[in-house]
Amino acid sequence: MKRTILCVEDERHLRQDIIEELIAAGYEAVGAATGREALSVLDTTRPDLILCDICMPQLDGHGFLKTLRSKRPDLADVPLVFLTALDGRDAIIGGKRAGADDYLVKPVDYDLMLATIEARLREVNRIDQNIQELRQTLSAAQSSGSPAPDALHKVFELLSFGVVLLSSTQVVFANRVAREIHRMGDGLSVDTGIRCDAAQISTDMRDCWRAACEASTQGRDYLSSLAIPRLSGGRDYHLTFCALEGAFTSEGDAQCVAFITDPQCRPAVPAKVLADIFNLTPTEAEVAQRLALGLRSDEIASDLAIAPTTVAFHLSNIFDKTGTRRQAELIVLLLTGLTSIDP
Secondary structure, three states: OOOOOEEEOOOHHHHHHHHOOOOOOHHHHEOOOOHHHHHHHHOOOOOOOOEEEOOOOOOHHHHHHHHOOOOHHHOOOOEEEEEEOOOHHHHHHHHHHHHOOEEEOOOOOOHHHHHHHHHHHHHHHHHHHHHHHHHHHHHHHHHOOOOOOHHHHHHHOOOOOOOEOOOOEEEEEOOOHHHEEEEEEEEEEEEEEEEEEHHHHHHHHHHHHHHHHHHHHOOOOOOEEEEOOOOOOOOOEEEEEEEEEOOOOOOOOEEEEEEEEEEHHHHOOOOHHHHHHOOOOHHHHHHHHHHHOOOOOHHHHHHHHHOOHHHHHHHHHHHHOOOOOHHHHHHHHHHHHOOOOOO
């Protein structure tokens, strides 16, 4: 199936040239002369990528992007590339901070334009493939009513934050991010055990580890977090211990899980993944994604240009759909997309 590119450009001859280049490269191409016209096109056409000029009458590129991201959460996974004569450093930084996925300058280098489109669409394909693999693995893991450890390990390797499965005495499994954190040696070690260089925090860590395992064997809920200082002086790692509540309680198997998040490299959980796994609406998925990234309710409201009461309404629906009651439980669930935590 051909990919569809929407080209938003007010200069008619240039717009036509771009469309012809796209068609010659094997794409379907749709044109729009202004941001407003492009929004109308989106009512009937879902593009795979949008090329957008910045300086346009009626509704410019920045206005179009802001409207697109706030009013059309169903298109949140569609890349947008600014194509403009504004080639100054500040203009490029401003465009990327506004939410553009890439930035091309005029005069148009068609080879560079096509290479950029190909790169962005490959990125979309990788996300789609990861979603499909995640859904298939979850389906297989849940079909027997008790997820198999090997199936869960495959899912953990897809995640963008550290996951460490622990028995009462040792590390049972550490995903690729946890292994990388250990390799960096910046204050947190994950090998046969999980520990840090600060004596008191190591004691607190062992206490949390033990309490989580005890809660698991007793079928109780347990959730506790610690800040782990970096040797380099950067922002602390966040380490959260969570009981697995009987999921893996045979001898030698995991009894608790530790999640490692890095505020210097926040995990970006795709809204589409959250929507697919938890059956969320597009807006609920956008709210959930920002919650998983650590935003407060007022920050989510500002980011999505909606009222705080609307955020509260969506959060209530998310709690209902995920079977959680406390925000800490919800964040853990959103980050993994795997383990239901009953309060």
